[in-house]
Amino acid sequence: MLNQPSNEKVRCIAVEDEPFALQIIADDIRKIPFLELVKVFSNAIDAQNFLNENTIDLIFLDIQMPTLTGIQFLKKLEYVPMVIFTTAYEQYALEGYDLSILDYLLKPIPFERFLKAANKAYELHLLKLREIKPVENEERLFFFIHSEYKQIKIFYDEILYIEGLKDYVKIFTKTYAKPILTRLNLKTIENKLANDQFCRVHQSYIVSLDKIVSFQKTKLMIAQQEIPIGRSFIDTFRTKYQDS
Numbered sequence: 001m002l003n004q005p006s007n008e009k010v011r012c013i014a015v016e017d018e019p020f021a022l023q024i025i026a027d028d029i030r031k032i033p034f035l036e037l038v039k040v041f042s043n044a045i046d047a048q049n050f051l052n053e054n055t056i057d058l059i060f061l062d063i064q065m066p067t068l069t070g071i072q073f074l075k076k077l078e079y080v081p082m083v084i085f086t087t088a089y090e091q092y093a094l095e096g097y098d099l100s101i102l103d104y105l106l107k108p109i110p111f112e113r114f115l116k117a118a119n120k121a122y123e124l125h126l127l128k129l130r131e132i133k134p135v136e137n138e139e140r141l142f143f144f145i146h147s148e149y150k151q152i153k154i155f156y157d158e159i160l161y162i163e164g165l166k167d168y169v170k171i172f173t174k175t176y177a178k179p180i181l182t183r184l185n186l187k188t189i190e191n192k193l194a195n196d197q198f199c200r201v202h203q204s205y206i207v208s209l210d211k212i213v214s215f216q217k218t219k220l221m222i223a224q225q226e227i228p229i230g231r232s233f234i235d236t237f238r239t240k241y242q243d244s
Helices: 019-031 044-051 070-076 090-098 111-132 186-192 231-243
Strands: 010-015 035-041 058-062 082-087 103-106 142-147 150-155 159-164 169-173 180-182 198-202 205-208 219-222 225-228
Touching (some): 019 035, 019 111, 044 070, 142 180, 205 219
Parallel strands (some): 010 058
Antiparallel strands (some): 159 169
């Protein structure tokens, strides 16, 4: 991913009250070609004032800061971009999930782990861009589903999520305004899907991992739709999503 070409960089800021830690984060950002460091801040107040007048894509944010903590800072923003927490305190991880944080980095942060989080932000950034400007000349995989007395071609990369009901499933895509209904069970559909691109998150739901906009402890968002995460699926989902 480090050398993946793109004309669109992820514009980011870093907010960290410890000068040495801030310098390391800034240096790591500059090592990654698809990240653009716009500004660094040693306190959340200055960062908030900056964001009131400017738009960025990603914040690398410390949590435990004087005057205004990272969590308090996020709750004050009118628009919250992608956020990656950087902190020395592991106990904040759960609260990070509750705030729909993209990733959570525990200091000291190995560069490999930092890059993995940056890749996740980049992939989400590209997904947003593709929704505006579709990718051309790309080989795309698909399968056919029988629905309403006809065979419908469904591209894997168009699937948002799939909902299983009693006798059929609903396939929600970016292409069709209404869900595609077919008389199959969720397990049969699950077997058709690429294991590294999709995840069962609930007894009744399968989601496309790269279409997830945000997630909390027990729910996630795709295309403005809230989808529950079943208790027995939480650990598998988190592991799979972080590795995706």
